[in-house]
Amino acid sequence: MRQPTLSGPPVRPLPVCASIVQLGQRYLHGAALRCQTATTKSARRTLTIRSVTYTDKTLTAFAVESPDQSDEVLECPTLRDKLEPRPSPWVINNNLGGGFVSDEDKVALSSMKFASGSSAGATCVGAPALDGENGTMDQVCVPLPAWGIRAGARETIYFNPADTNVAIVTCGGLCPGLNDVVQGLVRKLEDYGVPDGNILGIRYGYKGFYDRRHKPVVLTRKVVEGIQLAGGTILGTSRGGADIREIVKRIDMWAIDMLFVVGGNGGNAGAAAIQRECDKAGVTCSIISAPKSIDNDILLIDKCFGFDTAVEEAQRAIMAAKVESTSAYKGIGLVKLMGRQSGFITMQASMASGVVDVCLIPEVPFALKGSKGLFAYVEKVLEERGHCVMCIAEGAGQDILAAGSHHDTDLSGNPILKDVGPWMRGELKAHFKDADIKYIDPSYMIRSTPTISADRIYCKVLAHNAVHAAFAGYTGCTVGLVNTHYVYLPIPVVIQAPRKVDPKGKTWNRLRASIGMPNFVEEDIPAECRVYAPA
Numbered sequence: 001m002r003q004p005t006l007s008g009p010p011v012r013p014l015p016v017c018a019s020i021v022q023l024g025q026r027y028l029h030g031a032a033l034r035c036q037t038a039t040t041k042s043a044r045r046t047l048t049i050r051s052v053t054y055t056d057k058t059l060t061a062f063a064v065e066s067p068d069q070s071d072e073v074l075e076c077p078t079l080r081d082k083l084e085p086r087p088s089p090w091v092i093n094n095n096l097g098g099g100f101v102s103d104e105d106k107v108a109l110s111s112m113k114f115a116s117g118s119s120a121g122a123t124c125v126g127a128p129a130l131d132g133e134n135g136t137m138d139q140v141c142v143p144l145p146a147w148g149i150r151a152g153a154r155e156t157i158y159f160n161p162a163d164t165n166v167a168i169v170t171c172g173g174l175c176p177g178l179n180d181v182v183q184g185l186v187r188k189l190e191d192y193g194v195p196d197g198n199i200l201g202i203r204y205g206y207k208g209f210y211d212r213r214h215k216p217v218v219l220t221r222k223v224v225e226g227i228q229l230a231g232g233t234i235l236g237t238s239r240g241g242a243d244i245r246e247i248v249k250r251i252d253m254w255a256i257d258m259l260f261v262v263g264g265n266g267g268n269a270g271a272a273a274i275q276r277e278c279d280k281a282g283v284t285c286s287i288i289s290a291p292k293s294i295d296n297d298i299l300l301i302d303k304c305f306g307f308d309t310a311v312e313e314a315q316r317a318i319m320a321a322k323v324e325s326t327s328a329y330k331g332i333g334l335v336k337l338m339g340r341q342s343g344f345i346t347m348q349a350s351m352a353s354g355v356v357d358v359c360l361i362p363e364v365p366f367a368l369k370g371s372k373g374l375f376a377y378v379e380k381v382l383e384e385r386g387h388c389v390m391c392i393a394e395g396a397g398q399d400i401l402a403a404g405s406h407h408d409t410d411l412s413g414n415p416i417l418k419d420v421g422p423w424m425r426g427e428l429k430a431h432f433k434d435a436d437i438k439y440i441d442p443s444y445m446i447r448s449t450p451t452i453s454a455d456r457i458y459c460k461v462l463a464h465n466a467v468h469a470a471f472a473g474y475t476g477c478t479v480g481l482v483n484t485h486y487v488y489l490p491i492p493v494v495i496q497a498p499r500k501v502d503p504k505g506k507t508w509n510r511l512r513a514s515i516g517m518p519n520f521v522e523e524d525i526p527a528e529c530r531v532y533a534p535a
């Protein structure tokens, strides 16, 4: 495995405060970044943190300090020293009677205390601070403080709503819930008192800031009425084209006070870069993100919006595969789902369905041939059950089908993978001559659907909390659900690497146990302990 390369100034060990892990050029921030931690405002410390590059095969987990031993908070930067404090418009009725969140409120970033590293699913127990010199390179343990900032409406705000100009942009691939978030942002901004005409929707992603063909549109409560009922994004989205200096020029020119970015790892890297450029150029604009990823690959947060909808929608394809495969002699139903480097949709959709026999994800390598290989197992399933349902993530098996070949990248720098679905169908056909193989690829159908109720609520709360964050004067900050509580997190912390399924974790283990699936490579688990050992 490739070793990390370090950049930035000489490093001293950091007891708290995350290090920035970069994935190749895509997340290259250049200089070392800074983040702040504090127990109290007076004790606020600024720590220089270094830049580290890991391979995208590395699993990143957080070594969170124990809440009973530390008061340290993972702080977000603020613009407060440049702004005038003023009372929230809801002070008069104590926020409709619900009260306000204090800046001193905090949420524990970890709700687990493992007895030891041998507890099921334990990660980073007793891990020394990150880096490649310590620990394995399979998992990087990034140290984090015990607490995060609690999200929500503050009693003191730092922008005058009547004079506030706002921009909203959606970036990257589609995901259910984009319209819900846009609607939630606009409604909450108007609730604060931002006037009609002051909220701009940027068209087709970041490039909409400066592409003359796509002028921004004005968003009002009326414009966003009912948009949550449709999939996609009314603003449009795109990959690539994030010219940060041009974007900051427009932010300055249009006197934008708040920018809301609805994006994934890439869009958030862009948001972090915009925040740094604003800082450098002396432009006072609060940059807040709502983390979006259908792959569910944002670190630290419980899940991304739209993920539950995607899992739900995937059921239709999996059920079709079940029906097709059971209706044929030696039927194999093969479903490919999205997931470039993270197999969350495939794993959870397989688990939910109760009909999947084989689940393949990018995080878990497999061999096709040999006594412990995939085909030997499918043979056994066909013999015993008469049919086989397989669910495969788009990033699975790339080490076999793309071995030695070069990956092109899309406009945002994401690898364009070899298409595992048709490849797997071909391999199955060649091996199982008399099997009836039906292949289903519902990828874009899944990402373009409107949200189910749970996601609809999640999107609203994320959007509302994003608006509260901006009015509270935070910047460079994202909103996420952590252990079921809403938290403000510094953007660089959650985009250090894509979040991945832990092959040794409980969720993957639970799936394997429930579908009775072995690993398809030699493994160090004793034979008698394997869930299923093909002869």
Ligand SMILES: Nc1ncnc2c1ncn2[C@@H]1O[C@H](COP(=O)(O)OP(=O)(O)O)[C@@H](O)[C@H]1O
Residues within 6 Å of the ligand: 025, 026, 027, 028, 171, 172, 173, 205, 206, 207, 238, 239, 240, 241, 242, 263, 264, 265, 266, 267, 268, 269, 270, 271, 273, 292, 293, 411, 412, 413, 414
């Ligand atoms: N490291 C980066 N710095 C600045 N902008 C970036 C970076 N990575 C991606 N972007 C921009 O963010 C936008 C969305 O990125 P992309 O990877 O396509 O989707 P997502 O936000 O869903 O991960 C694109 O316009 C892309 O150019």
Ligand SMILES: O=P(O)(O)OC[C@H]1O[C@](O)(COP(=O)(O)O)[C@@H](O)[C@@H]1O
Residues within 6 Å of the ligand: 171, 172, 173, 174, 264, 265, 266, 292, 293, 294, 295, 338, 339, 340, 394, 410, 414, 447
């Ligand atoms: O064809 P597109 O639009 O480039 O998208 C394909 C990719 O987008 C995703 O749906 C999500 O990607 P992002 O999070 O980068 O937007 C991946 O699962 C998939 O590999």
